[in-house]
Amino acid sequence: MRTVRDADGKTYLLRKESSESALLYDPKSGTELYRPRSELELVSDESALTTAALAIPAPVRRILSATHNDRSIGLLVTVVDRGPIAAVDLVAVSDLCESDLLGLLSEFRAAGLVDETHVAGTRGYEATPLAVDGVNTLRSIESDRGESTTDRSAGTTAEE
Numbered sequence: 001m002r003t004v005r006d007a008d009g010k011t012y013l014l015r016k017e018s019s020e021s022a023l024l025y026d027p028k029s030g031t032e033l034y035r036p037r038s039e040l041e042l043v044s045d046e047s048a049l050t051t052a053a054l055a056i057p058a059p060v061r062r063i064l065s066a067t068h069n070d071r072s073i074g075l076l077v078t079v080v081d082r083g084p085i086a087a088v089d090l091v092a093v094s095d096l097c098e099s100d101l102l103g104l105l106s107e108f109r110a111a112g113l114v115d116e117t118h119v120a121g122t123r124g125y126e127a128t129p130l131a132v133d134g135v136n137t138l139r140s141i142e143s144d145r146g147e148s149t150t151d152r153s154a155g156t157t158a159e160e
Helices: 048-057 058-066 072-083 087-094 096-111 129-147
Strands: 002-004 011-017 020-024 033-034 114-119 122-127
Touching: 011 048, 020 114, 020 122, 048 087, 058 072, 058 096, 058 129, 072 087, 072 096, 072 122, 087 122, 096 114, 122 129
Parallel strands: none
Antiparallel strands: 002 011, 011 020, 020 033, 114 122
16 A cells, blocks of 8 residues: 545545556545546655554544553543543542653643643643543444443443
8 A cells, every 4th residue: 555645635545556547545534436647646755554544533543642551541531521630639539650640641741632730729630622522532432333342351341
């Protein structure tokens, strides 16, 4: 696969090509279409896998990149749901040591998912609109499917 761009600047994955036409895949819409090869420009500085990732909304991609496990996802969800929240309160509601907590929050800040703020005169954190959009998008997947998430290791569901 290779990444190509049309005259309008829209990015596609090149699936097949002949001497005159190309079969393209639009990762955002999931559709395939044919275009004349003469209308396409090869994008050499963008990986085809990076282009394929465009199928996932940007806020969700950012969350996937910044979270490493369920605990870090849970921390982000807590800041989205309860924020702005004082750092001392985050320590109290989590099972993370202060060092690990601040490390994750620093990663979230670098990813643009949380901002540092003040809550009742102390240091705190609040979710950015990007984090809120991403968490809401992930939550909507579950409600769209009308299913509960099963924790295979414990045999429990998220609704329990």
